[in-house]
Amino acid sequence: MPRSASAITVALALLALGGILAACSASREPQATAAADPADAAPSQCDAGKVQRWIGEDLSGYVERQAAAESGAQETRVLKPGDAATMDFNPRRLNIHVDPGGVIIKLACG
Known part of the structure; x- marks a missing residue:
């Protein structure tokens, strides 16, 4: 009889420990979600439709900053004829294509 009593005690201790660990991990997750900044969850995306008025303008630092701000882009990339560019799509980037004269x-976004 003592052997089965100790086995039951060990089994109950393991169950209790498992319950405590499960409760700890479950209680952490909602706290992490609640503490997250909503702005980080949905980064702004670029909308090139809002900046088409800049076509035909000379590119300058001012124009680049204004186009980025108006489109909601987080970054810009200027592409000149013959420039190599990565093919990765970044919904937060505004691509500004210029002719040889700037x-x-x-x-376009991407």
């Missing part, structure tokens, strides 16, 4: 010919 005139904006296309604005």
